[in-house]
Amino acid sequence: MQSILSLLVKYNHWFLFVLLEGISIVLMFSFNSYQGAAFFTSANGIAGNIYSFMADVDGYFGLKDENEALVEYNRRLTGELLALKDEISAIKDSTAIAGNAFVQRNKEVFSFATAKVVNNSLNRVNNYITIDKGSADGITSEMGVFNEQGVVGIIYQTSDNFSIVMPLLNSKSMISCRVEGSNSFCTLKWDGGELQYSYLIDLPRYALFEPGDTVITSGFSSIFPAGLPIGEIQNLEDSDDGMFYRAKVKLFVDFASVDNVTVIGSSTKEEQEQLEKSIDREK
Amino acid sequence: MTQGTLINIRNFVLIALAQVLIFSRIHLFGYVTAYIYLIFILKLPRHTSVNALMLWGFLFGITVDIFCDTPGMNAAAATAMAFARNLFLSTFTHKGLPDDFIPGANSIKWGSYIVYSLMCITLFYTLLFLLELFTVSHITPLLISISGSTLLTMFFVIVTECFSFRR
Numbered sequence: 017m018q019s020i021l022s023l024l025v026k027y028n029h030w031f032l033f034v035l036l037e038g039i040s041i042v043l044m045f046s047f048n049s050y051q052g053a054a055f056f057t058s059a060n061g062i063a064g065n066i067y068s069f070m071a072d073v074d075g076y077f078g079l080k081d082e083n084e085a086l087v088e089y090n091r092r093l094t095g096e097l098l099a100l101k102d103e104i105s106a107i108k109d110s111t112a113i114a115g116n117a118f119v120q121r122n123k124e125v126f127s128f129a130t131a132k133v134v135n136n137s138l139n140r141v142n143n144y145i146t147i148d149k150g151s152a153d154g155i156t157s158e159m160g161v162f163n164e165q166g167v168v169g170i171i172y173q174t175s176d177n178f179s180i181v182m183p184l185l186n187s188k189s190m191i192s193c194r195v196e197g198s199n200s201f202c203t204l205k206w207d208g209g210e211l212q213y214s215y216l217i218d219l220p221r222y223a224l225f226e227p228g229d230t231v232i233t234s235g236f237s238s239i240f241p242a243g244l245p246i247g248e249i250q251n252l253e254d255s256d257d258g259m260f261y262r263a264k265v266k267l268f269v270d271f272a273s274v275d276n277v278t279v280i281g282s283s284t285k286e287e288q289e290q291l292e293k294s295i296d297r298e299k
Numbered sequence: 300m301t302q303g304t305l306i307n308i309r310n311f312v313l314i315a316l317a318q319v320l321i322f323s324r325i326h327l328f329g330y331v332t333a334y335i336y337l338i339f340i341l342k343l344p345r346h347t348s349v350n351a352l353m354l355w356g357f358l359f360g361i362t363v364d365i366f367c368d369t370p371g372m373n374a375a376a377a378t379a380m381a382f383a384r385n386l387f388l389s390t391f392t393h394k395g396l397p398d399d400f401i402p403g404a405n406s407i408k409w410g411s412y413i414v415y416s417l418m419c420i421t422l423f424y425t426l427l428f429l430l431e432l433f434t435v436s437h438i439t440p441l442l443i444s445i446s447g448s449t450l451l452t453m454f455f456v457i458v459t460e461c462f463s464f465r466r
Contacts, residue, residue: 028350029348029353029382032349032350032353032354033349033353033378033379033382036353036357036374036378037375037378037379039357039371039374040357040360040361040371040372040375040378041371041375042371043361043370043374044370044371044372044430045371046370057365057370060365063365063366066319066320066366067366070320135366135368137367137368138326139326139330139332140369140431141431144368
């Protein structure tokens, strides 16, 4: 007994070493699996508040650019709005009932919240963005995040007042999308390389694409509505197994300077997921 | 609580803030990031116990992790570096030195201090980037990240040392 005790005392630093490394490794692996892990990230209160203070300070330096971007976005939206109004009135003239139903339904489905980016990493394989809205503002995980340039990512974890976004620049992120002007859909996945480029995988070989085509969200996942811009195809190559094409996509969003983002929630998402799950169970 | 501990706590807060608000945001060429908080661990006195070294390393690591969303990675690497620090340092201690001293160019000369820092920092970055790339098998970017970040951090180690060096 005496010798065991003296052994413990003599090698106590080994035990502390194993204990501390153990805690670190548990943290490393638990981050991905449970909600409480948000405490050990920049979504926790202290870190989040220090970051939002800093973001407030350096937000002033970007006001001019931000303003110009918003004016440009506004101009584009106004254009689209007018075009849509035209289109709707044209439809209404011919089919009055269907036209009304279409407009009303779209109004109810999506809810929006705007948030400010308080922290943003770019240099890792799995990058994350912290924003200053959390579950207290009605944000839950798996909501979509975009800004005026295009799709930013998906909400990953939330605390009361902050949320962590998994941006497109994260090797775990998968976005269902399609190429504008075609109906075949595919998946966008980042491989940890350059910050401006991501890859479309599983592009069917029979589909015809050209460099310069725009990639948009498919709307299948119920996270994003269909038609949000993602990027532009740069070139096509064969996938590793030769069954599909793989396309390099230049992303529209400049991740180094994302500042204000919009979080989009869908009220029909749960309904859709439940329906899809019930089919899985039957299998 | 001794005065030394209070000074250490003050330095901890200042260095941690500088690290997360300035240095962690600088990514050269997309690969290289300097973790200047390692200097704090390098400069703790020779006779600091391994337990105290590891606790400082863990505390710094977990703080940086919380701010940078890398739970556990910095903590694991910094704890391991702190664990090995006295071992590396003992290679460079010789009879002429006082019993307890602060590692640096004043006490163990420039050459020894640089080699000692290089050993510690290389160990830290090797562990850090291995943990980060756990699932990915890109060897070249891994080596670029390790060597680039080690060199950049060594640059800051030498710059800080110049301020405290007396001829």
